Amino acid sequence: MTGWTRWLPHAVLLCAVLGFLMSFKPPESKSWMNVRDFSALPVLVKGRIQPWDSLARNALLSIREVSDFNDRDLGVKISASEWLLETMCKPAEANTRKIFKVDELDLKTLLGAENKAVKYFSANEVAAHLGDLREVLKASAETGSDGRMKAKKTSELTPYQKAAQQLWRKFNYYLVIQNALHVADTQTFQAQMEQVLSGAEQEPAKDKFSWETELSRYEQYLPKDFASIHAQPGKDELTKEQRVYFVFVQRYKQLQEEAAFGENAVGITPSAKNPDEFDTLFESLTKAVFAQKVDAGVRNYSRMVTAYQRGDASAFNTALTDQQTLLAAVPSSLSTAKHERIFNDADPFNFTITLYVCVLLLSLFSWLGMAHPLGKATRWLLVFTFALHTAGIITRIVLIGRPPIINLYSAAVFVGWGAAGLALLLEFYFRGCIASAAAAMVGFATLIIASHKALEGDTLEMMQAVLDSNFWLATHVVIINLGYSATYLAGTLGILYVLRGVFTPSLDEELGKKLERSVYAITCFAALFSFTGTVLGGIWADQSWGRFWGWDPKENGALLIVLWNLIILHARWGRYMGARGLMAAAIFGNIVTSISFFGTNMLDIGLHSYGRSENGALRLWQFSLSQLVLIALALLPLKWWRSGKQLAKTT
């Protein structure tokens, strides 16, 4: 290496590090309000303490399918947290934001879109057509044999009905979020209240009510003796104050109804009895009658809401500081949420995707020329990428206090990581960037799959009771996924062999041997990991249900990988297949692994049917077909390979 090329690896690495640091930069806030610290406050959603920021990102991911709000038509771009704050505090403005993503054409028509290119709809637009939407949903239910209405199976629905159902869910989710911090329409309520009070001492109704004022009024009218007020028989005997209290109760009931949409309720303030459990706004307001005062956290939030509505930054920030001081009494939740917020900002996996693309490009260039400096640069970059990938996984482990794989999302992330790790080992033995390229391909593909899985909801979700065993998650699940990693890596190496051999003259005898050895070695790994992982899974099942092997689809899928790897190894030992046969078999391993990884979850049976997706089956077919084409290429006679002559010498 001479001259400037000597510095190439350093330059590449520096660029990568700088790029990561740049991407780490938190989004700027347009106002003086400390939205950033607000979004690090803890809330409890689906049983998990998390920052508002995660709630905001996951909500946007599931409603708009991106994690920030970027309206290109209006040129508005705001962060997830800012969007959330607006949605919770200023419903009127928020309802005009185009956030509901709809792809289905008929559904667009139903929502009144004249232009079919329109993708996003506002809450107001959806709300205006709720009646029509309900009609569609009714048609998607059927009368069961017992006479009750029953939702049809997803597989029996038309795309239109599916899209309508999805939109319905999204809209309900949106409503729950909108009512997480305050109840809208304070002024109508004010009128109601004054009506009850009129005749008695006049309320000084000069100012319009804010949410903050409303809560102080609520506190003021909380009945002193709760038991007596409910024991009284007729409404006529109630005092005016008591009647005002009932107006409040009536008003807050709507919160409960919206929260009844279930799974998405947001716990905003630590429960008095058990600080690990958070109360929702409704729960807290209901309990206020026992405590004779509104919860301090809810009060702080009411000040923030009011300050935000008025654009009063200093009041907002004071209330925020008060809330932080209050939550310091529940230290773990505050710091957990804060760390998760930082992790959200860093978004390491997103940047890792870019890095894998760079690794792939660098490897490709290194095959064209300047093999030495470019090769070194590729390796360094792969090491950095792997380190970042690892750091991301470790952070997730720390955040949830669980082993790395808890759902399909984290499995996909982990499989890419495992492949990259194994490829680094290979690269260490056999230089030539071919393993790096394979690692980059697997890493890129799995992380893209993961980002699609992230659309389905919180990726740090809590575990089902059945799976709640850190020991087995750490052993069986990790090992079996390393088996997937290895099988994919072997398959990808096979693809590179075929592509370079068939389409370029660059596959020489030495490289061919290298690849053969690599694929063989990785297949050995794959056999070991997939076998051990599968048997450990059986042992877990034996421990949990007393059944070592239940022929569950996922178990069978894992077994298929084991069997296929064993077939490759035995065929190799028996010399029934040469280099090209080995590569074709390794590529077929990609199909087997994908079926095991994703396909088995698509069957609606068994304990592992946790990750079904709409287009999954189609994608799986397409992928399998592409692999079959590659296998066909691998089996072409050598004379049609552009590297055929060089390879023919040895085989």
Next chain:
Amino acid sequence: MHAILRFFSSLKLVITCLVFAMIIVVFGTLEQQDIGPYGAQKKYFDQLVINPRAEGLLGGPLGGKTFYNFVQGLPANGIYSWIFESVPLPGGYLVGGVMLAGLIASYFTRFKVGAWRVAAVAALCVAETWGMLHVGYTALPGWLLLLAVTVPNLALIAFAHYRLRWPKVGVMLTHLGIVIMLVGGLLTSLFQRETRMVITTGETANYSASDMECELAIASDAGDGQEDVVAIPQSILAKSGSIPLSSLPFSVTVREFMPNSDIARIPVGEQPPHPITDGYGKTHKATPLAPTTKMDERNFMAAYVDLVKDGQPVGTYLVSLWGELFQDKLPAQNVEVGGKSYALRMRPARFYKPFSLTLLKFSHDKYKGTEKPKNFSSLVKLKDPRTGEESTRLIKMNEPLRYEGETFFQASFLPGDRTTVLQVVKNPAAWLPYVSCVVVSLGMMLQFLVHLIRFTQKRAKA
């Protein structure tokens, strides 16, 4: 002899078996959509040959109806349809059996253990089996015992032969582990028994009941609040014909047995299908249904039986498992024979334990704000009058109670969160997979590690 060994130990046969294993696993998994895991297990895995042309549950197109309908939509569907409808496949037992034979044969050929050693090992195995049977070992039938003792003998001879040449030892260990696993799988499929114990808070149970099988219980009062019960297992009922009962003054003759049935009120003006003497058979009739193997369904057996005393019929009755579900409409039926009253009742087959469990508390925790279960657990009191043991145990997900060779798992609960359902599993071969896992993993690691080390050494020299 040598040719046979060569045939079974050939790599081609191994690969063929592995390929067939993949094929039946794929079809067996697909068909689960229609017949559930248990049905698929019966049709594909616990089977010598899978014949799509067979009658009943074990027949039908490969991969099941859902898959078959999917295939019908493909171009050139005629060919596939014909294949899936008519080509028989080797079943799990056949593939596993051939692989097992191959593994054992390969000990003598691939690892080049001479013919005299084959004889020696065989003799050793037979001798050991004979010895164990001779001292009164009865837990396993003789042929299985023979198979079981073969495993350690093979290990022994292999180690003696190779004198710790590591890569070879690795290969041997790996294959030995697979032998253990196959044997374990066979034993499990033959001897595993899964039943359920249902206990309501505060109550005590001393038996578990089967989800799959029923029995006909004939109970008579024995005084002191005790009952004498004679239970006729389903396997005997299913044979039909006359069943002599030595401890009762009458015998039972099965007129008709239905492995699954529907029950309905007899319409006015219609007669019962058999001349019923008394009981709910007069107002209700059972009609046979095809048995189901789906996970969320169960079979409701029913039978028309005659009670016969001294060759003279006492009466004809309908007994049905539906009676368990509708105890008020279909109560136990009382029969007077020789001045004594007997209660006739068909119920899930029971397995009594010499100990009892009392449910102190059932807990069902959810994650706050969700319906997602966080934990299920049952706090039980275990009482064993034989040993005087009395202790409180907590059974929860992933932490079963193991006692007397049976394992009690938290399986389910009834609505209301007061009644727990424990799965009770008895599997004498449960420990074999553990051994196999350790042995195979060790073997593979040894083999690959040795290769890796050699490879690095070569690189270092080069």
